[in-house]
Amino acid sequence: MTFGRVGRLATSSLVLATTLLASGAFEPLARAQPVRTLESPQYFAFELKFGPYAPDIDSEFSAGETPFRDIFGSGTGLLSQLEVDFQLLHLFGSLGVGLSVGYYSTSAETCATPTGGTDNCATKLSGDETTVTLVPLAALAVYRFDVLADRLSIPLVPYAKFGLNYTLWWMRRSSGSISQDEAGNKARGGNFGWQLNVGLALRLDGADPGAAQTLDADFGVNHTYLFAEMLHVNSSSEPRLGDTTVMGGLAVEF
Amino acid sequence: MGTDRTSVLLACLLLVVPRPGWADSFTLTDIEIRDPDNPDAQLTEEGPDAEVNEFFNLARCVCETQVPVTFRVTTQAGVESQTFRIVAGQSCIDNEGLISDQCVTLPYDVSETQNVTGDFDATLSARSLMADAACDGSGSNTIKLAIYVEATGSEADWSQLGDQQVEYTADVDPPTAPEPQGTPQGGEGRATVSFSSNDRGEDITYQLLCVKRAADGSGPVEPWKAESSFSPAFMTPEALCGRPTPNASAAQDGAEDGADGGASGGPDAGVDASGAGGPDSAAETAAGDASSEGGGGSGSTRPADLLTNRAYLCSERLRGDGEAAVSGLTGESEYGFYVVAIDKVGNPSAPVFLGWTSTQPAEDLWERYRRLGGEGEGGYGCAASHAAASAPWAILGVGLFVALLAARRSGRTRRKRGRCR
Numbered sequence: 001m002t003f004g005r006v007g008r009l010a011t012s013s014l015v016l017a018t019t020l021l022a023s024g025a026f027e028p029l030a031r032a033q034p035v036r037t038l039e040s041p042q043y044f045a046f047e048l049k050f051g052p053y054a055p056d057i058d059s060e061f062s063a064g065e066t067p068f069r070d071i072f073g074s075g076t077g078l079l080s081q082l083e084v085d086f087q088l089l090h091l092f093g094s095l096g097v098g099l100s101v102g103y104y105s106t107s108a109e110t111c112a113t114p115t116g117g118t119d120n121c122a123t124k125l126s127g128d129e130t131t132v133t134l135v136p137l138a139a140l141a142v143y144r145f146d147v148l149a150d151r152l153s154i155p156l157v158p159y160a161k162f163g164l165n166y167t168l169w170w171m172r173r174s175s176g177s178i179s180q181d182e183a184g185n186k187a188r189g190g191n192f193g194w195q196l197n198v199g200l201a202l203r204l205d206g207a208d209p210g211a212a213q214t215l216d217a218d219f220g221v222n223h224t225y226l227f228a229e230m231l232h233v234n235s236s237s238e239p240r241l242g243d244t245t246v247m248g249g250l251a252v253e254f
Numbered sequence: 255m256g257t258d259r260t261s262v263l264l265a266c267l268l269l270v271v272p273r274p275g276w277a278d279s280f281t282l283t284d285i286e287i288r289d290p291d292n293p294d295a296q297l298t299e300e301g302p303d304a305e306v307n308e309f310f311n312l313a314r315c316v317c318e319t320q321v322p323v324t325f326r327v328t329t330q331a332g333v334e335s336q337t338f339r340i341v342a343g344q345s346c347i348d349n350e351g352l353i354s355d356q357c358v359t360l361p362y363d364v365s366e367t368q369n370v371t372g373d374f375d376a377t378l379s380a381r382s383l384m385a386d387a388a389c390d391g392s393g394s395n396t397i398k399l400a401i402y403v404e405a406t407g408s409e410a411d412w413s414q415l416g417d418q419q420v421e422y423t424a425d426v427d428p429p430t431a432p433e434p435q436g437t438p439q440g441g442e443g444r445a446t447v448s449f450s451s452n453d454r455g456e457d458i459t460y461q462l463l464c465v466k467r468a469a470d471g472s473g474p475v476e477p478w479k480a481e482s483s484f485s486p487a488f489m490t491p492e493a494l495c496g497r498p499t500p501n502a503s504a505a506q507d508g509a510e511d512g513a514d515g516g517a518s519g520g521p522d523a524g525v526d527a528s529g530a531g532g533p534d535s536a537a538e539t540a541a542g543d544a545s546s547e548g549g550g551g552s553g554s555t556r557p558a559d560l561l562t563n564r565a566y567l568c569s570e571r572l573r574g575d576g577e578a579a580v581s582g583l584t585g586e587s588e589y590g591f592y593v594v595a596i597d598k599v600g601n602p603s604a605p606v607f608l609g610w611t612s613t614q615p616a617e618d619l620w621e622r623y624r625r626l627g628g629e630g631e632g633g634y635g636c637a638a639s640h641a642a643a644s645a646p647w648a649i650l651g652v653g654l655f656v657a658l659l660a661a662r663r664s665g666r667t668r669r670k671r672g673r674c675r
Contacts, residue, residue: 043662046655057619060628067622082651084658101647110442110616121622127579128441130618135647168635171620174444175581179620187620189632220662238630239623254662 042222042253045085045096045142049249051231053079053104055134055241070111070121071130077106079134081247085142093145098161104134110173128174134241135168136233138195149203149223157225161197165233166190167241191235193242199229201251225251281328282401282415288322308599310422320377325401327374327415429453429595431603432460432575438591438609442616444581447591447608451575457598461487463560463605464568464580466587469612475557477565478589479582486564487571488594488602560592560605571596588612 054076057068083100107129111121140163148154171179171187179187204224205212215221227249233242289295289305297306309321401415435448451458464478560566568580568591583589589612592605623630 040662044658046651046658057623057628060630061626065626067619067626067628070622071619082647084651084654101651103647108619110618111622113615113617121617125441125614125616126439127446127577128439128444128614128616130620132619170635171618173618174441174579179618181621181624183624185624185631185633187632189630189635219659221659239628254659 039222040216040220042090042094043087045083045087045098045144045251045253047081047083047085047100047227047249047251049081049083049227049229049247049251051079051245051247052076053134053243053245055104055132055239056235056243057239057241060238060240072106072108076245077104079104079136079245079247081136081249083140085140087142087144087253093143093147096142098138098140098142098163100136100138100140102134102136104136105131107131130174130179131172133170133172136165136195136241137167138165139163140195140197144201146203155203155206157201157203157227159197159199159201159227159229161195163195165193165195165235167193167233167235169239169241191237191239191241193233193235193237195231195233195242197229197231197247199227199247201225201227219254221252221254223253225253227251280415283326283328285325285401285416285418286323287418287420288324290319290321293322306420306422310420320379322375322377324373324375327401425597425599426601427597428601428603429458429597431606432593432595434593434606434608438589438611440583440589440611440614443583443585443613444579445583445589445591445611445613446577446579447593448577449575449593449606449608451595453595453597453603459487459596460572460575460578460593461567461596461602462569462572462578462580463566463592463594465557465560465566465590465592467590469586469588471588471610475590477557477563478568478587479565482565482567484564484567484570486567487600488561488596489600556592556605556607561594561602566592583613585613585615 054072055068058066061067079102081100081102083098085096085098087094087096089095109124109126110128110130112123112125140161142159142161144157144159146157149157168190169188173179181187202225204226212224215224229247230244231247232244235242286296287306289297290309297309401417430451430453432449432451432453435450438445438447447462449460451460461484465475466478467473467475557563557566568582569578572578580589580591588610590610591608593608594605595603617625620632
């Protein structure tokens with residue numbers, strides 16, 4: 001995914017959030033702020049998020065070869081991620097550490113081996129598929145600037161995360177066996193890298209203050225969010241499995 | 255499949271035949287044929303879905319299927335030691351009154367002088383229960399279970415205490431053959447085939463059969479492998495006590511009828527199918543002709559032993575129609591594919607030819623990446639299936655969330671901070 005697409009998605013998200021705020025959709029939230037209720041302590045955050053993803057395998061090639069694009073085209077697969085954060089400090093915003101795990105798998109038909117002509121994988125073999133699977137793991141430092149929401153009743157929480165990433169990967173054939181090259185190297189391994197998440201979360205407590213207070217009183221859930229973030233994963237070794245994309249999902253702090 | 259023939263025609267019949275006076279000391283009751291899957295329950299014998307009907311329809315294909323039976327014998331006071339025998343089938347006792355080896359002997363020694371009731375459990379093969387050990391009978395069939403008692407000291411003086419006969423209707427009507435959909439597509443070491451069902455009855459399943467010949471289309475048609483790891487999901491003549499099924503016979507007749515037109519008129523003229531090992535000349539059936547024409551003009555030659563030689567089996571039982579894949583193919587041969595529909599009692603339809611195809615070399619992402627100069631070498635780490643790769647993480651993540659939430663709710667981590675909204 002290119003930065004251009006990411007930029008358009010991020011811009012769209014901000015415009016949507018601004019429009020919602022301007023239209024008074026979260027007016028109840030503003031009215032709810034003056035109500036003084038004792039909030040339970042907050043230590044954790046949990047996120048479930050999804051987004052398009054396409055490993056940037058082709059970036060390794062400088063002469064224009066595009067093995068991934070040849071087979072999978074310009075489409076993307078779905079990356080699903082879970083993240084648990086431990087919020088260590090609550091000063092000017094919250095600072096914590098997080099662990100995330102994701103899953104991505106996409107399949108496409110294999111290329112008919114060229115017997116002449118252009119080697120562009122123009123002919124695919126119906127029913128004969130190749131599958132690439134990624135399981136990205138990450139340890140992150142997380143900062144959430146929730147001062148605006150806590151003190152100024154603006155239900156937006158910008159945040160940033162940075163950390164180390166390790167992505168387990170493998171590729172299979174239709175038969176279920178791990179792919180092998182002519183030298184017998186099996187298509188599986190793990191790549192270290194780093195990742196950066198920058199996002200904006202929309203605090204939903206104001207949409208139904210009563211329910212929010214009930215969640216806190218009964219379950220200890222302090223806040224719920226809808227969020228969108230830009231995710232950049234950099235892979236330090238080959239094959240390059242990183243991408244820059246936009247993720248969206250639901251988060252709770254508790 | 256002849257639903258009108260699935261009803262049980264006759265329930266159990268307990269007969270008390272004339273016998274010597276000494277035999278009157280015995281009373282036989284409660285002869286029951288038990289459900290092999292649940293010996294505590296009796297096979298139901300009435301109604302269109304009678305278990306005994308379905309069971310013996312299946313058992314006739316596997317003659318050695320073990321069937322539990324129970325009965326009760328009460329002896330009157332004063333009876334000396336006796337031996338009972340279960341006599342199954344209808345030709346168990348020869349003309350000289352001797353019981354053949356297939357009968358099950360149950361020694362029952364009575365020493366008491368009072369009335370004694372004995373409950374017997376025995377296990378018999380389906381073959382021994384069926385009349386004349388004919389497992390493959392069509393139409394109405396009778397299974398017979400008789401209990402005999404031996405007079406003291408006489409090897410050939412047996413008296414029948416009673417018997418139970420159950421009549422079931424053998425379903426030997428094959429399901430409607432499926433239809434090919436398109437032509438098989440070859441991949442690397444595999445091929446995919448498509449077919450659609452013509453029989454919307456319940457419990458129709460399918461199985462694929464594969465043949466091969468030289469890659470240039472010449473040479474004998476033979477099983478796709480010397481030995482197949484798959485088991486037939488349908489009745490085979492071998493399972494039917496060595497007798498061909500009516501369906502198989504019909505199919506074979508069709509093959510013989512169509513031998514001339516199929517072998518000489520089609521593009522495969524000259525294909526020597528006798529190498530498949532069958533005793534009869536192999537040729538195309540009408541179904542094979544029709545399907546092969548629809549499949550692009552590449553005819554098929556059906557081996558005579560297609561349904562009898564396990565080496566042709568190339569898939570497990572398929573639960574539905576549509577697309578199916580066969581793997582384990584090599585580039586040295588051209589492969590032909592057949593599909594049979596199978597009803598719930600194991601009757602196969604006539605095999606339908608789906609077409610010929612060859613494997614094609616293919617390049618997956620890894621091969622292409624490496625061939626184009628990708629520097630990643632892989633070769634380490636682990637790999638898992640979709641479910642194994644995603645489910646544990648999802649369970650772990652959600653479980654951690656729930657656990658933390660529960661801990662928070664219970665107040666174990668609660669520390670009032672007094673923040674005000």
